[in-house]
Structure formats: C-alpha cells, structure tokens
Amino acid sequence: xxxxxxxxxxxxxxAHEVGRASGREPWRDVxxxxxxxxxxxxSGWASEPELDTPWQDTISGERHGWRQRAANLxxxxxxxxDYQVCPHCRLGWVEQPYTLPxxxxxxxxxxxxxxxxxxxxxxxxxxxxxxxxxxxxxxxxVGAEVPGGYxxxxxxxxxxxx
Numbered sequence: 001x002x003x004x005x006x007x008x009x010x011x012x013x014x015a016h017e018v019g020r021a022s023g024r025e026p027w028r029d030v031x032x033x034x035x036x037x038x039x040x041x042x043s044g045w046a047s048e049p050e051l052d053t054p055w056q057d058t059i060s061g062e063r064h065g066w067r068q069r070a071a072n073l074x075x076x077x078x079x080x081x082d083y084q085v086c087p088h089c090r091l092g093w094v095e096q097p098y099t100l101p102x103x104x105x106x107x108x109x110x111x112x113x114x115x116x117x118x119x120x121x122x123x124x125x126x127x128x129x130x131x132x133x134x135x136x137x138x139x140x141x142v143g144a145e146v147p148g149g150y151x152x153x154x155x156x157x158x159x160x161x162x
Contacts, residue, residue: 005106008078011054011071012107015115018069019053055115063095065159069116071108076100079108085120089156091148092116092123097138113142124148128155 001009051058053072060066060082070080081097094116097109117125124147131139131152143149 002102004073004102007073008071008103008106008108011073011078012111014054015071015111016055016118017053018055018057018115019051020057021051021059055112066095069112071112073103078103079112081109081112081116083116084155084159085123086156086158088158090123091153091156092120092125093128093153093155094125094150095128109138110142117146125150126153128152 051072056068056070056072058068058070060068063082063084066082066084068080068082070077072078077100079097079099082095083092085092094113097113099106099108113125117123125143126148127139127150129152139150143151
C-alpha cells in the first residue's frame with residue numbers, strides 16, 4: 001500500500017466530516033422557470049467556495065438541482081458522486097461515482113455512499129442509467145443490503161430534469 005492509498009483510507013474514515021455550500025442562486029431558478037429551462041443553466045463546472053473539510057457537499061456542476069458529494073485529498077477530488085433525493089417518494093439517486101485511479105479500492109466510494117444513506121435514512125437508492133459492464137461488481141458490492149440496491153429507476157414526478 002502506498003502512502004497516498006493509506007491517506008485515502010484515512011479519508012474514507014472521515015466521511016462524516018462534511019462541509020456544505022448551499023449553492024442556491026434564486027435568480028437562476030427564476031430565469032430557468034420563466035424561460036421553461038432554455039436560459040439560466042450553468043455552463044461548465046460550478047464555481048464553489050473552497051471548504052476546509054475533507055468531504056464536501058456542493059451543487060453539481062453537471063445536473064441542475066442535484067448535489068455533489070466529494071472527498072478532497074491534498075487539494076483534489078479523490079472521489080465524487082452526484083446525488084438527488086425526493087423526501088416525498090422516499091427515493092434517492094446517485095450518478096457517476098468516480099474515484100481517481102490511484103485511490104480506487106481504498107473505500108472512498110463505499111464511505112461516501114454510506115454517508116449519504118446515513119444523512120437520508122429510510123430512502124430507497126437508485127441510479128438513472130444502466131451500469132457499465134466494468135462497473136457491475138462495484139454496484140453489486142455497494143448495493144448489497146441497500147434498499148433499492150442502486151438499481152436503475154427514473155426520476156419521480158417531484159424532481160424536474162432540465
């Protein structure tokens with residue numbers, strides 16, 4: 001095990017230490033609503049304030065209305081995943097979990113997903129898309145004994161997908 005992998009394992013153990021940036025932009029929401037989604041979208045990555053916590057919860061740079069959970073190791077995101085929850089339907093979705101190759105199999109993805117489940121108890125967890133063949137083992141492992149098992153399921157009517 002390398003020093004970096006050891007640091008990643010330590011970071012996985014700190015998944016409960018989460019800094020949050022709301023990322024709310026009411027003017028953007030109004031513009032999107034008035035234009036029926038044609039204007040007000042973010043382009044490129046979201047610019048978020050730097051947080052001084054090992055794990056960060058910010059707005060997603062790719063999906064409107066979604067959040068991103070990320071693990072910060074030495075100033076770079078070692079792991080990140082976009083997520084969305086609907087408290088009305090008791091459903092949660094995660095999309096595009098990504099761990100830098102040098103930190104894979106150090107527990108970051110498992111810890112990050114487990115922290116989301118703890119913060120949002122009682123939800124059934126899913127993904128929107130199908131799973132790539134290479135990632136099937138990952139989804140089986142992290143979905144074991146998880147309600148919903150991270151199986152594919154479309155968004156509910158409460159979540160808008162612009």
